[in-house]
Amino acid sequence: MATIKINSQYLKEIKEVCASFNYEKGQLINVLKKTQEKIGYLPAEVQMVIAEELKVPVAKVYGVVSFYSFFTMVPKGKHPISICLGTACYVRGAEGILHEVERILGIKPGEVTPDGLFSLDCLRCVGACGLAPVILIGEKVYPRVTPNQVKAILDEYRK
Amino acid sequence: MTHYRFHILCCGGTGCKASNSAGIVRKFEAVLKEKNINDVQVITTGCFGFCEKGPIVKILPDNTFYVQVKEEDVENIINEHIIKGRKVERLLYTDPKANAHISDSKHMGFYKKQMRVALRNCGFINPEDIREYIARDGYAALGKVLSEMTPEQAIEEMKKSGLRGRGGAGFPTGKKWELARTLVPNAEQKYVICNADEGDPGAFMDRSILEGDPHSIIEAMAICGYCIGATKGLVYIRAEYPLAIRRLQIAIDQAREYGLLGKDIMGTGFEFDIELRYGAGAFVCGEETALIHSMEGQRGEPTIKPPFPAVKGYNGMPSNVNNVETFANVPVIYLKGADWFSKIGTEKSKGTKVFALAGKINNVGLIEVPMGTTLREIIYEIGGGIKGGKKFKAVQTGGPSGGCLTEKHLDTPVDYESLAAAKSIMGSGGMIVMDEDNCMVSIAKFYLDFTVDESCGKCTPCRVGNKRMNEILDKIIKGNGTMEDLDTLKNLANVIKDTALCGLGQTAPNPVISTLDNFYDEYLAHVKDKKCPAGQCKDLLSYVINPEKCIGCTACARKCPVNAITGVVKQPQTIDQEKCIKCGTCIDTCKFGAISKQ
Known part of the structure; x- marks a missing residue:
């Protein structure tokens, strides 16, 4: 897996979100929604962390992120x-x-x-x-x- | 609730909230406190339906209906109405025909023809207080079903009522429940799923029910759970509906606290609980197999039926999916009886239907009418006719899967069969009215843009075919269409209809087919004469100033955002066609009618 460039505060928060859903694969959309609420968007690095925590392929996480219009991979403006x-x-x-x-x-x-x-x-x-x-x-x-x-x-x- | 002299009901639906209804509520509370008035209660309710005239404030017991209330009006209402008992005339609704004020909403044209079953509590109760729901017979239906009926009897009653799914296809609800109960008798777990993923653009009835009367959905889901043998309920709700999510969660928590969800409900041993799952914005997730995949945390792609969800649904377990409006009808059916319900409506379509009436109509809002009411009654009596005295052109029902109906269809009764016969559909209840300024080719393209955007990409007819159709429409709108394109469009539409995998794909060509059928002349004008009769397609029109009418006031030139209008003061102005972006600001600005679209 690629080296993840992501600040430690965010890393901690993402891991907490995954833990709060008991690492259930079926909760992927809820995990992504919570994470996006905290960080504002879902760049590749964030998706990798979530994939690792929930033990699902990154491709699947990306597939879900790109499928739903609610998720964004670029940060929003102010x-x-x-x-x-x-x-x-x-x-x-x-x-x-x-x-x-x-x-x-x-x-x-x-x-x-x-x-x-x-x-x-x-x-x-x-x-x-x-x-x-x-x-x-x-x-x-x-x-x-x-x-x-x-x-x-x-x-x-x-x- | 008897010890209050007045109840001030303020609409807290999405539309009124956007016009500061929360500020009005705060102001009412502050002024009442300041004047030391303790026998008046202020309540934030769900949607009253009459969104056009929001924010709405209704005062009980006299049922006075104030429209377009502002924060500044609050003091006046309290001084006059609450203290002196005099109605504030200027805030009452003015009936456009009689040009007179109407204070009681029951006498307003907008409400007269309506019959509120699914919306029975919207605008009457505080949706964040379970006691208000209970005071209006809430949870009495659940109590009756659990204590007096076997699941089989309850299903029989539902079948007898004739209720059909309000999400679009109109499958009989009782039959659906029966299948979910009987097809897999010994399943280790079954699920009741509420489809609250209202994706039809321009439709907001499910949201209004969830925001205005969330407990009715909880109660109905529990009844359904008892009938099919499920202990778990899931609501699949759009993440874009924050207010509905919040009110539903509050309602679930309160129901648990009152022992109306959880283990041993009402001491009958029946167990049922509800969780929320979020939809993340995908129209295709309204299709039940796609919805179930989405709830499992996957891409919301549909799969071929069978197996139906009643056999293999959420997590592979038998599941029953109904939409919000369908559930909202359930408690009343058990309270008043299947016979009462089946007397409303037409022979094959029983009960009422909620519509989100919008577009170029005077009374935009949420309405509920008995099945069989005609489009004319809805548009002209409830809707108050077309905005600005323009000419009616079309009404679109069923959203991206539906069709555009014309003048000659106005006497069509609204029910599943009649709408299908007119080549549209009931759909979830969006009803958009269009006038002479709307170009039907553009409307077809608008819907197709939506479908292309929302296609999940799994099957080729939908993924590629709709895109090709969209390209052809784009060509026509830009003035490059040929007669051959019109034939291709027709053929493609029929192929997609026959071969797409799910409901989204199969119905995607409907807006194109129905506009080709009903507005072929308009297509011809675009293709042959390179003109857009409605004056909407920018590439086919130009703005010109009539030198005889223009007095050279230069008002338009000053407003033009791209400085395309030039000329000497007090002399006729001219528009530089190269620079003009055709925004129409000049037409709106000109007081002399000197500018026109050609």
């Missing part, structure tokens, strides 16, 4: 932006908002701005269809967004 592309938001113009955010920040979904301030993702329905179209920045929901509001919304986080 302010993660999620554009709802559920059908309700889509028919009320969510695509235009996405394009505007892409244009202003110069990044595509799944990417992070070079200064690490914003990351951009799309998600499917946050359940606030009455407020469509919505975007989320962190936990904050912005309702009934129009493309020309996007710049002002983003500027709030640049101060």
Whole structure:
């Protein structure tokens, strides 16, 4: 196995998470979810540690991480932006908002701005269809967004 | 609850929470405390359904329904309504037809045609307090089943009710339970699984039930466990639903504390407990075999049935999978009886159905109607018609697996068979209304984008075929489509339908097939005339300024995000087509109607 470059605090935390699920192979998704909550993302090194602890092949861990949209292998920005592309938001113009955010920040979904301030993702329905179209920045929901509001919304986080 | 003079119910559903309902609750509590009023209780409830007008505050006992309440309104409500007994007129719902205020929600067009069975407690109780659920006959059905019925009798009652699975396919629930009980009689362990992996974009009914009435799911799962002979229940819930997860966990803990989960429930010797498993965002996991693989910690890929989960499910043991809404119906059926339930609805589709009504409609929200209600009643009476007085174009039911229905289908009664006959499906209950500004080719592509994204990649028709269809649609939208492409699209759709492995793949072409059937003209316009009639496909339109109407106020030029509009002040402006990103800001800005899409 490759040498694992990972700081000892994280290493300890990952091992604790695995122990808390009794090293059960069937709990892999829960282990990954907990780990991502603690570290923020699941890079290759982290997956290797989990594979070793649960005694499953790294390939299987990677297979699971890459299968589910909830898991990410790149760190998120300081302010993660999620554009709802559920059908309700889509028919009320969510695509235009996405394009505007892409244009202003110069990044595509799944990417992070070079200064690490914003990351951009799309998600499917946050359940606030009455407020469509919505975007989320962190936990904050912005309702009934129009493309020309996007710049002002983003500027709030640049101060 | 009798010693309170008023109950102030504040919606704590996802939509209203996003509009600061938590702040409103805090403010109510603070003002009541400040004024030393002790006989009024403030309760955070689940979703009222009328999300369009949120945040919603309802006051009992007089059933006054305040809409779009803000923190600043709280003091006013307390001073007027609570202290002086006068309704705050300006916060009441205004009926658009009569142009009059309506205070009692029962008389609002949105609620009049509804019948709340699965949503019976949403918006009435505090979902974080088991005592409120019990006060509304909660756990009485479990008590009745455990003490008065054998599992066989209970299954018989369920069969008699005619309840069918609310997740999409509509399999009879009683029959499913019977199979799970009888196919493998001596299994060492059986599982009751609740599918709370609501993946249909634009559907939020399961989430609202879990957030508004979590105990009804726990009670139903325990009843199902008794019927099929299982002692363990698992809820497979989306990790993206933090509020639903939290409320469900609180409910499970409270039920354990009250002896309604665990060993020897209600002193009957019956044992049952529930654990949560998290879904991590994969639409295909709504398919039951994929869901089970995901719960085992694997990639959520489906497998061929048989073996059905009733024979070989979670960890190889017999399992019964039902979705949230199906379970939410269960306790009422035992309380009021199968006969009561089977009187609601149509001949083959019994009971009610919850829909997440959204899109270009005046009253977006969560609704529940008896099966057999027509699309017209839902869209025009409950939904209040199309937003902004625009023209109705289509209604999409069943999400990515469903179809788009048109004007001529508006009198279709909503039930499993009628929707299938109109080439759509019931699905889990997403209902998206579209108006004349929505391009149907783009809608088909939107759904296909989703399916391509969510395809697990196991079988070729879905993995490759949907991608090819998506590429053709992309070509058409960009104005490069040919007549041959339309034929290829049709053929591919039919091949995928016939050959894909699971429900996701087999139904993925449905949005394409139904739009080709119902909106062929729109496809032709894209392919032959290189025009998008709805004005949505950016590559097929340009924004132009009419020099006769433009007065040169330059408002649009100042708002244009890419500085594509130039010209002299007080002279007609022009748009540089090279620079224009077609965002539409100029049209929204212009007060003189001088800008149009061509």
